[in-house]
Amino acid sequence: xxxxxxxxxxxxxxxxxxxxxxxxxxxxxxxxxxxxxxxxxxxxxxxxxxxxxxxxxxxxxxxxxxxxxxxxxxxxxxxxxxxxxxxxxxxxxxxxxxxxxxxxxxxxxxxxxxxxxxxxxxxxxxxxxxxxxxxxxxxxxxxxxxxxxxxxxxxxxxxxxxxxxxxxxxxxxxxxxxxxxxxxxxxxxxxxxxxxxxxxxxxxxxxxxxxxxxxxxxxxxxxxxxxxxxxxxxxxxxxxxxxxxxxxxxxxxxxxxxxxxxxxxxxxxxxxxxxxxxxxxxxxxxxxxxxxxxxxxxxxxxxxxxxxxxxxxxxxxxxxxxxxxxxxxxxxxxxxxxxxx
Amino acid sequence: xxxxxxxxxxxxxxxxxxxxxxxxxxxxxxxxxxxxxxxxxxxxxxxxxxxxxxxxxxxxxxxxxxxxxxxxxxxxxxxxxxxxxxxxxxxxxxxxxxxxxxxxxxxxxxxxxxxxxxxxxxxxxxxxxxxxxxxxxxxxxxxxxxxxxxxxxxxxxxxxxxxxxxxxxxxxxxxxxxxxxxxxxxxxxxxxxxxxxxxxxxxxxxxxxxxxxxxxxxxxxxxxxxxxxxxxxxxxxxxxxxxxxxxxxxxxxxxxxxxxxxxxxxxxxxxxxxxxxxxxxxxxxxxxxxxxxxxxxxxxxxxxxxxxxxxxxxxxxxxxxxxxxxxxxxxxxxxxxxxxx
DNA sequence: TTGTAAGCGTTATCAC
DNA sequence: GTGATAACGCTTACAA
Numbered sequence: 124x125x126x127x128x129x130x131x132x133x134x135x136x137x138x139x140x141x142x143x144x145x146x147x148x149x150x151x152x153x154x155x156x157x158x159x160x161x162x163x164x165x166x167x168x169x170x171x172x173x174x175x176x177x178x179x180x181x182x183x184x185x186x187x188x189x190x191x192x193x194x195x196x197x198x199x200x201x202x203x204x205x206x207x208x209x210x211x212x213x214x215x216x217x218x219x220x221x222x223x224x225x226x227x228x229x230x231x232x233x234x235x236x237x238x239x240x241x242x243x244x245x246x247x248x249x250x251x252x253x254x255x256x257x258x259x260x261x262x263x264x265x266x267x268x269x270x271x272x273x274x275x276x277x278x279x280x281x282x283x284x285x286x287x288x289x290x291x292x293x294x295x296x297x298x299x300x301x302x303x304x305x306x307x308x309x310x311x312x313x314x315x316x317x318x319x320x321x322x323x324x325x326x327x328x329x330x331x332x333x334x335x336x337x338x339x340x341x342x343x344x345x346x347x348x349x350x351x352x353x354x355x356x357x358x359x360x361x362x363x364x365x366x367x368x369x370x371x372x373x374x375x376x377x378x379x380x381x382x383x384x385x386x387x388x389x390x391x392x393x394x395x396x397x398x399x400x401x402x403x404x405x406x407x408x409x410x411x412x413x414x415x416x417x418x419x420x421x422x423x424x425x426x427x428x429x430x431x432x433x434x435x436x437x438x439x440x441x442x443x444x445x446x447x448x449x450x451x452x453x454x455x456x457x458x459x460x461x462x463x464x
Numbered sequence: 465x466x467x468x469x470x471x472x473x474x475x476x477x478x479x480x481x482x483x484x485x486x487x488x489x490x491x492x493x494x495x496x497x498x499x500x501x502x503x504x505x506x507x508x509x510x511x512x513x514x515x516x517x518x519x520x521x522x523x524x525x526x527x528x529x530x531x532x533x534x535x536x537x538x539x540x541x542x543x544x545x546x547x548x549x550x551x552x553x554x555x556x557x558x559x560x561x562x563x564x565x566x567x568x569x570x571x572x573x574x575x576x577x578x579x580x581x582x583x584x585x586x587x588x589x590x591x592x593x594x595x596x597x598x599x600x601x602x603x604x605x606x607x608x609x610x611x612x613x614x615x616x617x618x619x620x621x622x623x624x625x626x627x628x629x630x631x632x633x634x635x636x637x638x639x640x641x642x643x644x645x646x647x648x649x650x651x652x653x654x655x656x657x658x659x660x661x662x663x664x665x666x667x668x669x670x671x672x673x674x675x676x677x678x679x680x681x682x683x684x685x686x687x688x689x690x691x692x693x694x695x696x697x698x699x700x701x702x703x704x705x706x707x708x709x710x711x712x713x714x715x716x717x718x719x720x721x722x723x724x725x726x727x728x729x730x731x732x733x734x735x736x737x738x739x740x741x742x743x744x745x746x747x748x749x750x751x752x753x754x755x756x757x758x759x760x761x762x763x764x765x766x767x768x769x770x771x772x773x774x775x776x777x778x779x780x781x782x783x784x785x786x787x788x789x790x791x792x793x794x795x796x797x798x799x800x801x802x803x804x805x
Numbered sequence: 806t807t808g809t810a811a812g813c814g815t816t817a818t819c820a821c
Numbered sequence: 822g823t824g825a826t827a828a829c830g831c832t833t834a835c836a837a
Contacts (some may be wrong), residue, residue, distance in 0.1 A: 131607070131608055133814060133815090134814065134815065134816095135814080143823075143824085144823065144824045144825075145814090145815080145816090145824090145825095146816080146817085146823070146824060146825080146826090147815090147822080147823055147824075149815070149816060150816095150822090150823085153816085158822075158823085159823090162822080162823085174603075174604075174607055176580065176583060176584050176604070176608065177584055177814090177815080178525075178584075178586065178813085178814050178815065179521075179524075179584050179585045179586045179815095180520075180521045180522075180525040180530065180586050180813085180814080180830090181521075181525050181813070181815040181816090182523035182814080182815050182816075182817090183520075183521035183813080183815085183829095184519075184521040184522050184525050184813085184815070184816090184828095184829045184830065184831085185814075185816035185817075185828080185829055186814090186815075186816055186817085186829090187829075189521065191585075197548075199546060199549055199550050199553065200546050200547070200550050201543075201546070202542075202543050202546070205541050205543070206541070206542060208540055209539075209540050209541050209567075212540065212566075212567065216578075219564070221581060221582075221585060222565065223562065223564055223565075224563065224564075224565050225553075225562070225563075226550070226553060237557075239517065240562060240703065241562075242517060243517050243518055243519075243520050244520045244532075244562060245519065245520045245521050262515075263515075263517070264828060266472065266515055267472055267517065268472075291589075341817040352748060352749060352752050353748075356752075364814035381749070381752070381753075381827080382752065385752045385753070389755075392666070407693060407694075408722070409694060409748075411693050411697075411722070411723065411726045412722075412726070412753055414730075474830060474831085475830065475831060475832095476830080476831095483807085484807075485807065485809075486806045486808090486809095486830090486831080486832090487810095487832080487833075488806085488807055488808075489808075490831065490832060491806095491807085491832090491833095496830085498806080499806075499807085500806060500807090503806080503807080518830090519829085519830050519831070521829085521830080521831090522813090522829070522831040522832090523830080523831055523832075524813090524832040524834040525812095525813045525814065525815085525829085525830080525831070525832090526813055526830075526833080527813090527831075527832055527833085528813075528814080528832095569832090570826080610833085674819070719807060753823035
């Protein structure tokens with residue numbers, strides 16, 4: 124009978140069993156082509172018969188590589204980032220990397236803290252969401268030489284590698300569309316713009332598009348709400364309480380839009396018959412909930428894959444375009460023209 | 465001018481600057497109370513002035529602890545697990561642990577592979593979803609002495625630590641409710657039951673509850689679909705195509721229920737006026753989408769917190785109840801009684 | 806309370 | 822192709 128707790132097999136055990144040195148085992152396991160076929164076979168045989176599992180920490184310490192990529196997101200609780208995360212995961216997995224996830228609930232200090240934790244964990248690279256970050260974050264990235272990509276927004280300053288969308292242009296696009304349909308009374312249920320440049324850009328795009336046609340967006344028709352369904356409901360409710368009802372409501376994203384549509388239903392209003400609700404990101408769900416929801420499609424899965432590949436290439440020392448902007452697209456569903464008021 | 469790439473500060477650098485040994489620095493940083501206040505201060509001062517960040521791999525290698533918990537989920541793409549993940553994260557974060565996430569798209573082989581990767585990464589503990597797993601998984605957990613918890617289901621075999629729900633009882637509960645309202649023609653849009661005991665238990669609970677009132681569930685009124693909105697739509701569509709329409713459709717979870725409701729809308733049916741759609745899990749969204757959606761509430765956030773605490777306590781060597789069942793609750797919204805057919 | 810020094814399990818640099 | 826062996830950066834007995 125063997126031990127009850129046989130300590131996990133180590134490289135040396137495999138070496139002993141295969142009658143080779145630890146160096147050879149190490150090579151066989153990581154660079155099979157550098158080892159004679161016969162030796163390779165012996166090593167593999169020994170490893171599997173011992174149920175050998177490499178010790179990640181030791182490997183990381185010696186090789187100075189963890190094969191781990193970190194991602195810091197605002198939240199894991201809404202589905203907006205789900206596609207991106209899934210795509211990141213899949214791409215990294217295929218390359219033998221693991222994804223370490225952290226979130227901060229839109230709090231800049233927490234963001235700095237979790238980012239530090241990830242760096243301490245030795246991530247080989249980092250995916251950050253957005254371009255606005257605590258200065259400490261950039262300092263730590265710099266000091267530790269950690270490769271990173273900013274995502275979901277495009278860094279106009281040109282100082283950081285990024286893979287993003289042109290949130291402002293997307294907002295202009297959807298607003299123009301509504302204007303072309305004849306809408307003149309607008310409201311916006313925006314996300315919280317403080318330290319969130321994606322939200323800022325969307326709002327500013329809407330403002331700019333309206334202004335260029337001589338239309339204003341009075342303060343009482345702009346409300347900022349957290350990106351939740353409830354936020355969308357409350358936001359729209361406040362807008363309706365503000366005075367003459369708008370014919371078009373642009374929501375900061377589809378989560379807010381879904382909430383806004385629910386509020387309309389609760390008030391007996393039809394969408395888009397009585398009021399047109401539009402959003403951003405084109406979540407499958409939004410379309411399902413209201414087949415008349417026009418929105419801007421952001422290729423979020425592509426974003427994840429792109430960000431992952433960007434980092435992977437840099438880690439392999441390959442040259443890469445450091446800044447890129449992914450195209451967004453207007454998705455029109457059952458739009459209704461409005462008579463000019 | 466200093467170097468362009470000053471290598472990251474190590475423990476020894478801090479020790480030198482603070483004029484103490486590396487052992488003292490190590491203690492000061494991890495067990496502050498074991499060090500004289502004055503020394504502690506010097507060390508902290510030195511560390512922060514150097515921007516010292518501990519090397520996680522070295523720490524893990526020496527201490528044999530990574531302060532990382534892994535979680536293996538079926539998918540990150542639907543919102544069902546979002547609450548659980550968020551709660552896990554928060555609880556672990558508060559205890560100084562980090563969460564390493566992996567998913568497998570309901571594929572048992574992939575599940576085994578990613579689980580192995582996590583063990584190789586040296587996770588201190590593991591959260592697994594469900595009770596049905598590849599035998600290799602249990603073998604690896606055993607061989608490596610990795611503490612784990614099964615979640616979302618209750619392990620009746622009594623062989624594994626678990627924090628779960630009684631999916632079968634929940635299914636019985638909601639079915640009884642519908643029966644009490646007078647429904648007699650039922651259909652079920654279930655999740656894929658193969659190697660998913662949560663789905664199996666829900667289906668079997670529905671069957672049992674119906675059977676105890678002498679009602680059957682013919683094969684053509686049971687369809688299995690992936691947990692997506694589209695799955696829900698298609699599932700309900702197939703049910704309607706099967707013959708006389710049911711008055712009550714029980715969906716495997718709220719994602720399917722949302723899809724099913726959309727299908728009803730598309731067919732001009734009102735819910736629950738024409739047909740009653742019910743689900744499981746009580747996602748906020750489901751209620752928002754249809755305020756008449758009766759469902760079973762599963763305390764998913766509590767589950768995450770509970771699972772995390774369970775592992776944390778075991779890691780601290782404390783005794784814990786190894787198996788527990790969290791209560792589920794019927795949430796009735798605008799139910800409509802049906803005349804007995 | 807603090808210091809000394811022996812690991813922790815790999816990888817990587819050399820010789821051979 | 823393969824084998825010694827010195828790192829890798831930290832923790833932790835054990836000694837002082």
